[in-house]
Amino acid sequence: MITLKSPKEIKLMREAGAIADAARRACGAAVEPGITTYELDAIARKVIEGYGARPSFLNYNGFPGSICCSVNDEVIHGIPSKKRKIQEGDIVKIDVGAFYNGYHGDCAATFAAGVITPVAKELIEVTRQSFYEGIKFARPEYRISDIARAIQEYNESHGFGVVREYVGHGIGRNLHEEPEVPNYWERGHGARLAAGMTLAIEPMVNQGGYDVKRLSDGWTVKTADGSLSSHFENTIVITEGEPIILTAQLAEEVN
Numbered sequence: 001m002i003t004l005k006s007p008k009e010i011k012l013m014r015e016a017g018a019i020a021d022a023a024r025r026a027c028g029a030a031v032e033p034g035i036t037t038y039e040l041d042a043i044a045r046k047v048i049e050g051y052g053a054r055p056s057f058l059n060y061n062g063f064p065g066s067i068c069c070s071v072n073d074e075v076i077h078g079i080p081s082k083k084r085k086i087q088e089g090d091i092v093k094i095d096v097g098a099f100y101n102g103y104h105g106d107c108a109a110t111f112a113a114g115v116i117t118p119v120a121k122e123l124i125e126v127t128r129q130s131f132y133e134g135i136k137f138a139r140p141e142y143r144i145s146d147i148a149r150a151i152q153e154y155n156e157s158h159g160f161g162v163v164r165e166y167v168g169h170g171i172g173r174n175l176h177e178e179p180e181v182p183n184y185w186e187r188g189h190g191a192r193l194a195a196g197m198t199l200a201i202e203p204m205v206n207q208g209g210y211d212v213k214r215l216s217d218g219w220t221v222k223t224a225d226g227s228l229s230s231h232f233e234n235t236i237v238i239t240e241g242e243p244i245i246l247t248a249q250l251a252e253e254v255n
Contacts, residue, residue, distance in 0.1 A: 002170060002178050004196030009103065010237050010246075013172065013198060016053065017105030017235050017246035019098040023047040024107050024247070027067065027096065031111040033088040037069040040094065041080035048098045056097025056104050056175050063219060068095035068108075070220070075204055075212055075229040076166060077219040088114040091124060093231040097175060104175045106200045107247035108233035119207060120228055123160060127205040127230035130154040134183075134201055138236060138243035144181055144190030151203050152184040161210035163229075166221065168202045171235055184210075195240050202233030 005013065023044040030043050045066040048055050055066035063079075070078030070093040071086065078093070086092060095108035110124045133154040137146035152162050168181030179191045183203045206212075208227030215222065223229050235246045 002191060002197060003172060004194060005172060005198050005237065006196070009172065010196075010198070012101050012103045013105060013235065013237070014246045016098050016100040016103045017107070019048055019051045019053045019100055020096050020105035020107050020235075021247040022051070023067070023096045023098065024094055024109055027094045028109060028111045031086065031092050031094075031113050033086055033090075033114050035086050036082055037071070037078065037080040037084040037086070038082040040069055041065050041067050044094075044096050051098070051100065053098045053100035056099045056106065057095075060175065066096070069093070070095070070229070070231070072228055073223045073226050075163060075206070075221045075223060076231060077221050079217060079219055086113045089116050089120075091116055091120050091228060091230065093229070095231065095233065102173060104171055104173075105247050106171055106175065106233065106235050108202060108231045110230045110232060122158070123205065123207050123228055123230045126155060126158045126160060127203050128232045130203045130205065131201060131232050131234065134203070135236060135243050138193060138199070138201075138238055140193050140195055140238065140240065143192050144179055145185055147201065148182045148190070149185035155203065155205050161206040161208055163204040163206060163210055163212055165212055166204055168200050168233070170198065171200045172198050193238050195238055197238040198235065198246070199238070200233060200235050202231065204229065204231050
């Protein structure tokens with residue numbers, strides 16, 4: 001069931017979103033050759049707990065980290081590790097959630113470690129912009145499918161593959177709520193959008209094909225063809241007018 005949030009709930013979600021965004025920004029600023037993904041995880045946890053919140057992902061269905069940290073061909077759900085050291089030219093996906101006063105904020109972005117290739121830079125920029133193309137349709141007169149179609153068409157117009165096995169989602173008291181928010185269009189229209197709906201919209205985009213595979217650790221998802229992947233996410237709320245991004249501060253700061 002889709003739950004519509006009250007103004008009070010949206011205020012609380014904005015607070016949770018701001019904490020998640022602060023952790024995302026702190027991790028992004030720390031991405032550089034030589035740092036480990038474990039150290040990035042520790043940075044995020046310190047920020048989140050410093051605000052009196054807790055990491056949404058830590059122990060979620062057994063996940064061992066405070067963030068998902070996925071590098072290069074890893075799409076999502078990378079497990080932070082003391083052994084995984086970031087290299088020059090890597091692209092690093094930071095996915096972070098914060099639980100505060102009963103509500104979650106969820107956001108992600110992809111960061112460059114040093115100098116990256118032109119195609120990697122384009123992939124990051126197109127993925128990010130596809131989020132904004134999608135939320136042009138995040139209004140009550142549209143449906144979930146309109147957001148999905150806009151994201152897919154923008155990415156595919158640049159020759160990139162849009163992941164199908166993993167999608168965005170509703171969010172609120174629970175990290176994952178209804179409805180699902182695909183980044184690609186399929187038959188059907190999906191739920192009609194309504195003021196008070198809170199959604200985590202998160203394009204996951206591959207340089208090559210859209211197929212992915214999950215590794216034996218049970219979490220890490222990689223591109224099937226070994227190509228690079230990029231991820232960008234914000235939590236938004238549908239209003240009677242323009243949508244409001246609840247994890248907004250990073251929007252113009254991604255590399």
